[in-house]
Amino acid sequence: MAYISEWTEDDEAVIVLRPNRSMNWKQNKVVVLVVAAVVGSVAVPMAFLGFWPVLPFAGLEVAALWYALYLTQRKLMVVEKLTIRQTEICIERGIESVDESLVIPRQWSRLCYRKSEEFFDIGELSIRWHANRALIARSLGEAGREEAFEALKPHFDAVEVRKN
Secondary structure, eight states: OEEEEEEEETTEEEEEEEEOOSSOHHHHHHHHHHHHHHHHHHHHHHHHTTOTTHHHHHHHHHHHHHHHHHHHHHHTTOEEEEEEOSSEEEEEEESSSOOEEEEEESTTEEEEEEEOOSSSOOOEEEEEETTEEEEEOTTSOHHHHHHHHHHHGGGOSOEEEEEO
């Protein structure tokens, strides 16, 4: 799932794509603290029994969980804004500010959606023009990309759907 907001003003359509974050950073910290408490409640008594090498590995386990949740949360904060005008398509992507920006001529552009039947492949949503392509909805899952495709489809004259 994804959060897709769309509005039109004058001769431009703006579509904002955001991944669904089921847990915010505060909730992730609670998960890490609970795991740390459980791991600590096992590791500390083991250390008192003489198995002190357990403590550093328990700490590494909690640190690895924290880092993995941080990276996941950071990836899920990416927002993509597509502004579709009469002559151009502007793609802006970033976390807190615009990190990437790309302007595509609308005249030769087409929306391409590749559905995959492979288990670990979630497909691809892109805008192509001439021999170039720009991947969009990179931080969305399969269902989110399908939603984004349906939201973008009315704004393109050429649409291509392929299955793998």
